[in-house]
Amino acid sequence: MSALEIRNVRKTFGDTEVLKEISLAIDSGEFLILVGPSGCGKSTLMNAIAGLEPVTAGEIHIGGEDVTWRTPAERDIAMVFQSYALYPSMTVRQNIAFGLEMRKVPKAERDQAVERVADLLQISQLLDRKPSQLSGGQRQRVAMGRALAREPQIYLFDEPLSNLDAKLRVEMRTEIKKLHQRLGTTIVYVTHDQIEAMTLADRIAIMRDGHILQLGTPDEVYNDPADMFVAGFMGSPAMNFLSASLEGGPGEYRVRVETEGAQAPLVLPWPVERETEALASQVGRPVTLGLRPEHFSEEDERLGDQAEGTRFEATTTVVEPTGADTLLQVRLSGVEATVRLGPKSRIKAGDRIALRVDMSRAVLFSTEDESRLA
């Protein structure tokens, strides 16, 4: 049985359609992340699940019950907000217990719940403080504690880490993941940060303009994106999109990429096992080749022709060492392409270098409508 099921939900504000026929279902214990650029409708969808915004059409089921027209309080959900939304005049203890108090849970049970949650999140020493006396990370913990105290069926997280600084954000991310693994809770989590989405989610729903473009595991959306938007949105540095043309026929398709200057064009054989029906109609037409930075590698002279992939040469324009990797910008096909190499690379800007490209995970899009071809 699915913990949450959304059926054909639509939401309009006046003439603007914010959610267009959204349907999805998640299982109990699953961690779903809604990700997308601002204005894509992900927060509206979350508010609709929470019952804070009535939907225009469609149904929402939680734990098998139709809750479409129930109030937020009647839906058995808890929410963690971006601004934490802690009640400023109450102590941490009162904040955590407030939801239980409103539900007329006896005092002894409330105290027990507070103790349990405080132990779990290691905030026992903060219980008698006011929110204004806490740091950002501590407030975040309290906000999570308030949600956990009620033990609802579904937890909603609305960009919970956006207000934290970079280091704390990574820490809290790990913390949330641990918590989810330990408690096996069902979580719907909204973020615009694709790294958060990749690291936390069991499944990711990528949204744009009120549609869900793709719903899949992090591996699926990263390696098998539904279209060019998803491919470009997931992954950092972003996927390289190269203008190319398709040649050949079934069994021997080739992608031809023009390189800079008087160089011979780069002709990349398309892996046979990744051929699709859609390719046939695109022969001789412009297509977009999607290559992730890690699909490139530095030519290893010792391997010679034994090495996998196609060899080509390019001029580096920028070198960005990040410590763990070195990112290069090279000129290719009229655009700068990002290449991710190992940290030992000694390349300097302006160097002419030999690279190999691994086509086994490359993706091909139609230039016209940005849909996935292969």
Place this chain on the structure above:
Amino acid sequence: MTPTDSLSRASSRRAGRRSLAGTLERVLPRLVVAPSLAVALFFVYGYMLWTFILSLTGSRMLPQYNFVGLEQYARLFANERWHVAATNLVVFGGLFIAICLVLGLALAIFLDQRIRQEGALRTIYLYPMALSLIVTGVVWRWLLNPSLGIEALVQSWGFENFRFDWLVDPDMAIYTLVIAAVWQASGFVMALFLAGLRGIDDSLFKAAALDGASLPRVYWRIVLPCLRPVVFSAVMILAHIAIKSFDLVMALTGGGPGYATDLPATFMYAHTFTRGQIGLGSASAIMMLCGVLAILIPYLYSELRERKHG
């Protein structure tokens, strides 16, 4: 003269000019505020001091400096009319502040429900504040006048037995002051509360809705405690309006009937300027000052302490 000499002299002259500019830069702000500071010191604090000195003398028609100690204060507290004025202040001030707070908060909460035409409504409620208290007093004097205003109107509709003659009833006249003052100031209190409400994070309401709190509960348990500083400021402002109230009384009731609606301010005015009792008037003025300070000092103390805790 050696070249080195002239060089060093030139540089020292430059240094001199620089230090002159530096001095000017340091002194200029003080120079600019000095006149207003001097005026404030003289006309506000100087006269305060003079009033205090006069309150220790036996001055009647004109200021005299025959010091009589605290005798004027003893006379003041034995004075029946002062007791009426002081009691009136408690009644008027208490009701005025309480009603303004409740009404202002209610209006602010209703206006905060994202209603249409909010801007226009806000202006309408705030507008009485733009009137002088004298105008408010005159308007309400006509409205409350039994033979001209509301009573006459309702009686002309056929309700012959309708009576609304608080303005001329010594026991009720003080409440007409409350009505007029509330009408004038509640819009302002509403604006204060509205600003406070707008400062409250929207997600607090969402969080409370998810926690299962009803709307009145949300306001009582979560929003009102957040507005405590606003309540405090509003009480401060209303309290000093109440203590200073003079023009409203003069325009609406003139302190009457008899001296039934006397407030300390009108008491002070009557004794100092029309009844030739400068000493007694000064003593009452100093008592009003003490009243203001009694409210102000705890307020300043808490404000400054909070700032320090930052």
